[in-house]
Amino acid sequence: MSGPSYFLVYDRNAGPVDLMNKRAVFKSWWLPMAFALPQLLLIFFFFYWPATSVLTWAFSLEPAFGGVGERLFVGWDNFRDVFADTEYWRSVSLSLFFAFSATALSMFIAFVLAICVDRQLKGSGLFRFFYIWPYAIAAPAVGLAFRFIFAPESGLIAVVNTWSPDLWNPAKFGSHAMILVIVCFAWKWIGYNFIFMTAGLQSIPRSLIEASAMDGSGPVRRAFDLQIPLLAPTLFFLLVLNLTESFVGPDTYGIVDLTTEGGPNKSTDVMVYRIVSEAFRGLNYSGAAAQSLVLIALIMLFTFIQFRYVERRVHYK
Amino acid sequence: MAEINIRDVRKSYGRTQILHGVDLDFKSGEFVVILGPSGCGKSTLLRMIAGLEEISAGEISIDGRVVNDLEPRDRGCSMVFQNYALYPHMNVAANIGYALKVAGVPRAERQRRIAETARIVGLEDFLDRKPAQLSGGQRQRVAMGRAIIREPKVFLFDEPLSNLDAKLRVQMRVEIRRLHKRLSATSVFVTHDQVEAMTLADRLIVMNKGHVEQVGTPLEIYHRPRTRFVGSFIGSPAMNFFESTVAADGNFVLLDGIRVAIDAALGSANAGNAVAIGIRPEHCRLITAGTANSIPAVVDFVEELGAGRIVHVEIDGQDFAVAMDEGQLWEAGSTVGLQLPAQHIHLFSLETGLRLDDVPSLKRTMKTTVAA
Numbered sequence: 192m193s194g195p196s197y198f199l200v201y202d203r204n205a206g207p208v209d210l211m212n213k214r215a216v217f218k219s220w221w222l223p224m225a226f227a228l229p230q231l232l233l234i235f236f237f238f239y240w241p242a243t244s245v246l247t248w249a250f251s252l253e254p255a256f257g258g259v260g261e262r263l264f265v266g267w268d269n270f271r272d273v274f275a276d277t278e279y280w281r282s283v284s285l286s287l288f289f290a291f292s293a294t295a296l297s298m299f300i301a302f303v304l305a306i307c308v309d310r311q312l313k314g315s316g317l318f319r320f321f322y323i324w325p326y327a328i329a330a331p332a333v334g335l336a337f338r339f340i341f342a343p344e345s346g347l348i349a350v351v352n353t354w355s356p357d358l359w360n361p362a363k364f365g366s367h368a369m370i371l372v373i374v375c376f377a378w379k380w381i382g383y384n385f386i387f388m389t390a391g392l393q394s395i396p397r398s399l400i401e402a403s404a405m406d407g408s409g410p411v412r413r414a415f416d417l418q419i420p421l422l423a424p425t426l427f428f429l430l431v432l433n434l435t436e437s438f439v440g441p442d443t444y445g446i447v448d449l450t451t452e453g454g455p456n457k458s459t460d461v462m463v464y465r466i467v468s469e470a471f472r473g474l475n476y477s478g479a480a481a482q483s484l485v486l487i488a489l490i491m492l493f494t495f496i497q498f499r500y501v502e503r504r505v506h507y508k
Numbered sequence: 509m510a511e512i513n514i515r516d517v518r519k520s521y522g523r524t525q526i527l528h529g530v531d532l533d534f535k536s537g538e539f540v541v542i543l544g545p546s547g548c549g550k551s552t553l554l555r556m557i558a559g560l561e562e563i564s565a566g567e568i569s570i571d572g573r574v575v576n577d578l579e580p581r582d583r584g585c586s587m588v589f590q591n592y593a594l595y596p597h598m599n600v601a602a603n604i605g606y607a608l609k610v611a612g613v614p615r616a617e618r619q620r621r622i623a624e625t626a627r628i629v630g631l632e633d634f635l636d637r638k639p640a641q642l643s644g645g646q647r648q649r650v651a652m653g654r655a656i657i658r659e660p661k662v663f664l665f666d667e668p669l670s671n672l673d674a675k676l677r678v679q680m681r682v683e684i685r686r687l688h689k690r691l692s693a694t695s696v697f698v699t700h701d702q703v704e705a706m707t708l709a710d711r712l713i714v715m716n717k718g719h720v721e722q723v724g725t726p727l728e729i730y731h732r733p734r735t736r737f738v739g740s741f742i743g744s745p746a747m748n749f750f751e752s753t754v755a756a757d758g759n760f761v762l763l764d765g766i767r768v769a770i771d772a773a774l775g776s777a778n779a780g781n782a783v784a785i786g787i788r789p790e791h792c793r794l795i796t797a798g799t800a801n802s803i804p805a806v807v808d809f810v811e812e813l814g815a816g817r818i819v820h821v822e823i824d825g826q827d828f829a830v831a832m833d834e835g836q837l838w839e840a841g842s843t844v845g846l847q848l849p850a851q852h853i854h855l856f857s858l859e860t861g862l863r864l865d866d867v868p869s870l871k872r873t874m875k876t877t878v879a880a
């Protein structure tokens with residue numbers, strides 16, 4: 192592209208060019224490419240390439256005894272295998288349980304904290320500052336920290352086992368392990384939820400709260416009658432985000448990996464963790480790829496249901 | 509119906525004090541208006557009565573019971589907010605009935621009272637609408653309905669009419685007055701609109717900078733402003749002021765060498781003291797130049813109001829407004845005589861701003877004004 196410069200916004204003869212239709216056109220091709228390249232490379236290497244590999248892996252199988260290096264196209268066989276596995280279905284239900292519990296716990300605690308800060312109880316300014324921190328910590332670090340806190344023999348929690356042995360032992364009991372990962376996830380996400388809820392609560396006019404106080408409602412009543420309905424759009428947004436993040440998010444993987452590693456006895460083997468461990472430890476790429484696709488489909492279904500049926504009941508002012 | 513007693517109430521935010529010791533008593537069933545310029549602390553005082561603002565010092569009691577530490581809901585007050593503060597996600601019926609719902613009033617009874625309240629405030633046809641679907645005046649009515657359904661002992665209004673257009677404001681003013689007659693609950697109404705204040709009040713409280721300047725009936729306050737501030741704040745156009753010196757006999761003041769009779773006996777002790785003279789534009793008279801006891805003035809310009817006019821004259825470079833009904837036309841630039849009737853002259857101390865004349869003359873002036 193050479194020739195006349197289209198770069199000018201102001202033409203000396205014609206006067207200022209219509210600013211609404213103004214377009215900056217680069218003279219050479221390499222400069223815009225250089226600008227776009229990092230982003231394009233990122234997208235290519237971390238999205239398109241993996242996505243196409245997953246697609247091909249999901250529908251093909253590596254010959255059992257190696258050989259030609261060609262993969263066999265096997266159609267839906269991989270999916271059939273996945274669905275026939277009861278372990279897989281257990282993982283699905285674990286994931287769902289984890290996602291809903293972690294979301295509920297995280298949002299509930301964040302909401303209570305946000306309400307307290309909004310009421311400007313003593314010290315709320317300081318707490319507002321601290322509540323946000325956990326979100327800035329990487330999930331594996333959270334997992335590690337909680338592993339120390341909740342280690343049954345040496346962690347802070349170990350004291351409960353002196354009251355009665357095995358009162359707390361996530362290495363032995365699946366339910367304890369599940370509680371552990373749920374608490375980790377919730378703890379990390381409370382900060383994030385808290386920011387949005389605090390911002391939302393602050394946008395509710397003070398006089399509304401005062402009017403309801405005059406009308407006789409206390410803090411709990413007010414939360415249900417006023418703050419939750421008026422905060423519904425924010426809450427809905429957070430619900431979608433928390434559910435998807437806990438269902439498939441990297442945080443879930445990181446936390447499970449560093450606390451329970453899916454155990455004991457696969458009782459915290461949630462879908463994201465299962466996919467990664469099957470692929471890279473079991474080296475079953477095809478099965479893992481098929482599970483990934485199912486997971487993606489599930490997320491799409493989830494989000495669709497939420498927008499279709501939940502959002503309708505949300506008031507947007 | 510409840511009496512409200514306010515004893516030496518103060519409010520500070522951090523180190524700045526907003527209210528400096530307010531003492532007031534509102535009688536049962538009275539309609540009290542608190543008037544004052546923006547930022548003088550009217551809303552703060554009202555919100556302290558309501559329980560929405562902590563009382564820094566002093567005591568507020570309602571019906572003889574100290575309410576300092578009571579929650580808003582336990583004080584028996586209801587409040588109408590300036591921006592109405594309607595619950596946006598509830599319809600009109602739910603808005604009006606919310607207090608009853610919180611109080612656990614059974615559904616049937618609630619419905620009945622909502623219907624009755626809606627009838628009183630004229631909203632029967634709008635019960636299913638959301639606040640966003642109402643006009644300003646209708647929202648105002650919902651706010652009123654929400655306040656009256658609880659049958660409170662005390663009504664608090666914080667500039668409830670200031671968001672309405674002029675015509676609606678007059679209409680709602682009348683309705684509020686009518687409502688008060690019907691419910692006769694003690695009402696405290698905050699405004700910075702003096703017409704609203706004068707027309708609504710049984711008793712008027714004028715505040716300035718966190719102090720109560722004067723308490724009295726609207727007429728008392730109009731005719732006997734206790735301070736220069738009250739004189740200048742009440743009345744439109746505003747009171748004219750000029751500085752002057754008390755004559756030797758204490759009975760006349762000298763205005764640029766001209767003796768102006770005053771109605772108050774200041775006593776010879778005040779002779780030679782500088783005072784501020786105040787007179788309302790509607791009490792000044794313009795006559796032909798040179799008449800005895802008149803002050804020569806030059807007509808500056810004339811504001812036509814339709815029902816009357818305001819003539820601005822100049823004395824020694826100082827603007828002086830004279831309000832008059834229709835009648836003689838005064839040409840700009842012409843010289844006229846300004847007459848200041850003695851009984852309408854207010855004297856204020858230059859230092860303290862306090863009114864200077866004595867009490868006996870108060871009664872006399874009050875009589876003349878009532879007779880007039």
Ligand SMILES: Nc1ncnc2c1ncn2[C@@H]1O[C@H](COP(=O)(O)OP(=O)(O)OP(=O)(O)O)[C@@H](O)[C@H]1O
Pocket residue numbers: 521526544545546547548549550551552553700
């Ligand atoms: N939270 C606060 N912190 C500090 N100062 C405040 C606070 N709230 C109000 N004030 C100050 O208190 C004073 C009185 O406020 P208030 O709202 O009572 O005024 P007002 O008389 O109602 O005025 P307006 O007619 O404008 O409503 C104002 O000077 C205001 O700046």
Ligand SMILES: [Mg+2]
Pocket residue numbers: 550551552666667
């Ligand atoms: Mg105010």
